[in-house]
Amino acid sequence: MNVGRYIWQRATAAIMLPLVLLHVAVIFYATRQGMTAADILARTRGSIVWASVYGAFVVAAAVHVSIGVRNVLTEWSPLKDRGAGVLANAFGLVLLALGLRAVAAVVL
Amino acid sequence: MAETRGELNVAIWRGAGEGRYQSYRVPLRESQTVLDVVTFVQRHLDPTLSYRFACRVGVCGSCAMTVNGRPRWTCRTHVASVAAGGRLEIGPLANLPVIKDLATDMRAFFEKWQQARGVFAPSKTRHDAIEQIRPDSAARMAADAAIECINCGVCHAACDTVRWNADYLGPAALNRAWSLVNDQRDAGNAARLRAVAASGGCHACHSHQSCQEHCPQALNPTASIAGLKRRTTVAYLKGELKG
Numbered sequence: 001m002n003v004g005r006y007i008w009q010r011a012t013a014a015i016m017l018p019l020v021l022l023h024v025a026v027i028f029y030a031t032r033q034g035m036t037a038a039d040i041l042a043r044t045r046g047s048i049v050w051a052s053v054y055g056a057f058v059v060a061a062a063v064h065v066s067i068g069v070r071n072v073l074t075e076w077s078p079l080k081d082r083g084a085g086v087l088a089n090a091f092g093l094v095l096l097a098l099g100l101r102a103v104a105a106v107v108l
Numbered sequence: 109m110a111e112t113r114g115e116l117n118v119a120i121w122r123g124a125g126e127g128r129y130q131s132y133r134v135p136l137r138e139s140q141t142v143l144d145v146v147t148f149v150q151r152h153l154d155p156t157l158s159y160r161f162a163c164r165v166g167v168c169g170s171c172a173m174t175v176n177g178r179p180r181w182t183c184r185t186h187v188a189s190v191a192a193g194g195r196l197e198i199g200p201l202a203n204l205p206v207i208k209d210l211a212t213d214m215r216a217f218f219e220k221w222q223q224a225r226g227v228f229a230p231s232k233t234r235h236d237a238i239e240q241i242r243p244d245s246a247a248r249m250a251a252d253a254a255i256e257c258i259n260c261g262v263c264h265a266a267c268d269t270v271r272w273n274a275d276y277l278g279p280a281a282l283n284r285a286w287s288l289v290n291d292q293r294d295a296g297n298a299a300r301l302r303a304v305a306a307s308g309g310c311h312a313c314h315s316h317q318s319c320q321e322h323c324p325q326a327l328n329p330t331a332s333i334a335g336l337k338r339r340t341t342v343a344y345l346k347g348e349l350k351g
Contacts (some may be wrong), residue, residue: 003340006341
């Protein structure tokens, strides 16, 4: 890992931490209020706030994971840094696509 | 010679990468060090045994080996403190190629010092006045904490990241770089920070702290590496690592 990836990984972790706590709080709230899927979708559809919250989380997670997976591959597989980077970035892009698709499904 | 107090069962690695542990019986003596045991084997039982030592008093850093699974400086390790049940297993340092028996090839270790720019870069000539450095300045105190390294390779052998990542500079080289980063007489910090901020540099460290756990000089390379992480992060954000 070089200093640039180090900063990106820490910065994305700092972004994700409050968002994870918010997500857990939302889960507790939704279950304790007995909200149905329709109730939740009624709140999220068309909401710029929820699109921003979960969109930011998905982007941060994709960046964070790709850097971490690259490190794991470098240390635990025969791949060199460059090859590990290609695989890890591809994995990050898959996560990004899946995550943004999920966000789109609840806010659009 | 000190009085014999029994016998030690000693297993010593013989061979290079391919090899095996061979058993010897060595007289147990008072205040005996692990290096004394190895020397006894070489002088009295098997003159073909290869190992490395020089000062015998914990200064030169030549005699580090793996003793009962832990990297140690053998000249300052008393048998009584490590030989549980009168048994000793002595092998070469880990994470370095073995030349023969207990002697490892330290070239990669010292090449990483060079890669980390662990060489003093003078900022003045002999004609300039000697730099005055306050002993209580923050930089001098940080350098002091890192400066007593004897290059024994124990931290390098103990480090998981060195084992996993062939490009990692390792705790000794990075600790040296940190002592120079804090040397106000040094003029090489731009290149040094670039070297330790690259892939395989200080950011590859997982802070497992095996280096400080095993360092015979009780140094804390993990703290030095953390200092480098902070310093390079600031330099990167200020755009000082380009070039």
